Amino acid sequence: MLLSNVVGQHNAKKGLLNMWQTGHFPHALLIAGKEGTGGLSLALALAQYIFCENKQQQDSCGQCTSCRKTAKLEHADLHISFPSISPKPGTKAMSRYYMQEFREFIAQTPYSSTYDWLQFINAENKQGNITAEECREMIETLNLKSYEGGKKVQIIWRPEYLGKEGNILLKLIEEPPSNTIMLFVAEDTEDILATILSRTQIVRLPPINPQDIAQALVSRSLTDEKKAAQVAHMADGSFTEALRLVRHAENDLFPDVRNWFNALFRNNGVELAKFSEDWSKAGREQQKNFLRYIVQLLEQAIRARYLPGHPPALPPEEAQFVQKLAAMQVSLEVFEKMVKEITDTIYYIERNAHSKTQLHALSIRVVYTIQGRNIPVL
Numbered sequence: 183m184l185l186s187n188v189v190g191q192h193n194a195k196k197g198l199l200n201m202w203q204t205g206h207f208p209h210a211l212l213i214a215g216k217e218g219t220g221g222l223s224l225a226l227a228l229a230q231y232i233f234c235e236n237k238q239q240q241d242s243c244g245q246c247t248s249c250r251k252t253a254k255l256e257h258a259d260l261h262i263s264f265p266s267i268s269p270k271p272g273t274k275a276m277s278r279y280y281m282q283e284f285r286e287f288i289a290q291t292p293y294s295s296t297y298d299w300l301q302f303i304n305a306e307n308k309q310g311n312i313t314a315e316e317c318r319e320m321i322e323t324l325n326l327k328s329y330e331g332g333k334k335v336q337i338i339w340r341p342e343y344l345g346k347e348g349n350i351l352l353k354l355i356e357e358p359p360s361n362t363i364m365l366f367v368a369e370d371t372e373d374i375l376a377t378i379l380s381r382t383q384i385v386r387l388p389p390i391n392p393q394d395i396a397q398a399l400v401s402r403s404l405t406d407e408k409k410a411a412q413v414a415h416m417a418d419g420s421f422t423e424a425l426r427l428v429r430h431a432e433n434d435l436f437p438d439v440r441n442w443f444n445a446l447f448r449n450n451g452v453e454l455a456k457f458s459e460d461w462s463k464a465g466r467e468q469q470k471n472f473l474r475y476i477v478q479l480l481e482q483a484i485r486a487r488y489l490p491g492h493p494p495a496l497p498p499e500e501a502q503f504v505q506k507l508a509a510m511q512v513s514l515e516v517f518e519k520m521v522k523e524i525t526d527t528i529y530y531i532e533r534n535a536h537s538k539t540q541l542h543a544l545s546i547r548v549v550y551t552i553q554g555r556n557i558p559v560l
Contacts, residue, residue, distance in 0.1 A: 183253060183292065185227045185241045188220050189421045190394035194385055198228060199240065208383040210355045212341075212366040212374075215387025218420025221367040222339055223292040224387070226252075228365060229260055229335045248330075255285045258329035263320060264339040265296060265310030267303065274315045293422045296340055296369075312343045317350040325359050334362045341366045342373035355381040389419020404428050411497050412436065415478045416471065427471055435475045436500055442476075443507070446548055454545040462538030466531055469541070473528050480521055483507040484514065512552065519551045 185195050194213075201207045213221045227242075230252040234242035242249050251257040264284060266275045277284070280303055287294065287302050294302075300310050320336060328334050341348065355364060355378065366382060368374055392414035398421065399410040405428050412435055417424035438457070445453035461469055482494045486508035494504045527544045531537055550557045 183223060183227045183230055184244050185224075185231060188223045188227050189293075189398040190390035191220055191224060191387055192394075194224065194387055198224075198385065199231075202231070207363070209358050209362065210364045210366070210382040212368060212371070212379070212382040212384045213387065214368045214371050214384055216389065216420065217295050217369055218293060218417070218422030218424075219387040219390060220293065220421060221369070221387055222288075222337075225337050225339075225365045225367045226255075226288070226292060229257075229337060232333050232335055232363065233257055233259070255281075255288060259332065259334045261320070261323055261334070261336045262339065263312055263316055263337070265300065265312060265343040267300070267305045267308045267310055275311060275313050276316050276319070277312075278319075291425060293425060295422055296343075310343060311345065312338070312341070312347065314347040314350055317344070317347055320351065321354050324354065324362050328361060332361065334359070335365065336362065337365045337367065339367045341368055341378060342370055344375070344378075346375070348375045348378050352377055352381065390417075390421055391419070392417070395419075395421055395424045399424060399428060408434060408497055411500070412475060415482070415496065416474045435472055436503075438472070439476055439479065440503060442545070443503075446545065446552060449549050449553075454549075455542065457545060458538050458542035461541055466534075466537065469531055469537055470528050473524050473531075477521055477524050479504055479507070480517055480524075484517055487514075516551055516554075520548055523547045523551065 185199075188195065198207075198211075213224055215221045230244075230249055231237065231242040233248040233252050235246040235248050236243040244253075248257060252260055255262065262281070262284065263277045264280075266277050266280050268275045269279045273279075283303050284299075287299055296310070300308070324334060324336055338344075344351075358364060364382075366374075366378075371379060371384070392411070395414035395417055396407070396410040399405050399413060400407055404410075404425070405413065409428075413424050413427045416427055438461070441453065442457050444450070445457060461472065464472070479500065482496065482504045485492065486494055486504050494501045496504060523544055527540050530540050547557055
């Protein structure tokens with residue numbers, strides 16, 4: 183994977199390249215970021231850069247033999263450990279039993295979650311882990327000479343799954359064999375042994391900004407520009423979530439959002455009933471996406487009101503709608519209540535509540551909220 187294919191994270195990429203080019207790259211690096219921020223993608227791209235025979239200023243060449251091998255996760259000096267399960271009774275869980283499946287999984291997208299990976303190998307309800315046996319094998323492997331005469335790279339995806347067995351690796355992390363680099367990819371550093379954290383240099387990945395998410399979706403031909411912008415703002419900084427949203431985003435959501443708000447502010451019961459009827463026929467994922475999109479627009483309206491120097495990064499039509507919403511005589515408390523009503527409805531729909539009833543009830547509650555009336559309690 184090329185560094186340019188890692189979505190966003192420009193500062194992290196720039197800083198890591200600078201460390202490498204100035205000879206200050208750590209032998210044990212921990213890349214920490216929430217799901218969807220690209221930790222695994224960045225680690226794989228770094229490994230390709232390290233092995234590249236014709237490094238460019240900002241990226242690996244992508245063409246040399248080492249780059250091609252690394253891109254397929256087939257480089258002899260690239261070692262990867264990840265959560266796995268026992269392939270059969272009496273056999274310990276080891277990453278090497280699932281390496282071919284992992285290559286196939288990463289080929290689909292390196293932005294999938296650990297849960298997705300465990301489902302990919304049919305773990306079902308089993309909890310994956312990185313075993314003590316794998317830690318010992320890691321030590322043995324990294325103490326061997328490099329197969330191709332250069333660096334050795336060990337990637338450990340989700341060191342949170344090491345548990346106390348991670349203590350086995352402490353000496354290896356602190357005093358690795360020559361020309362060995364260890365890349366840890368984590369989502370929650372609180373679940374990693376403090377003894378490991380203290381021996382690594384941590385690079386923290388922030389949420390990906392919506393512009394980078396939208397650009398990546400379009401460049402990968404996953405959707406059009408307008409839908410990409412909508413999805414990017416719903417994804418909450420996660421490219422994993424953006425990919426999931428794209429799979430369920432069937433139509434342009436904005437026209438229905440605008441119509442719904444017009445009906446709400448005019449208290450048009452006929453239109454509100456039609457809204458509930460029409461959207462009750464959509465799938466639950468599409469219903470949740472629609473409601474999440476409304477929450478994002480409301481949050482943008484709040485920002486537009488209180489941070490006027492920062493115009494919303496939305497397509498022109500949505501940006502104009504947000505600006506009008508921000509200028510209306512609606513208090514912050516009303517906006518907050520609207521967001522709460524919508525997020526509550528998402529919760530109910532997730533739990534298989536009758537969607538038509540929930541959507542109609544939501545419309546009524548929001549109308550009462552806008553008008554400053556108390557909702558009757560039976």
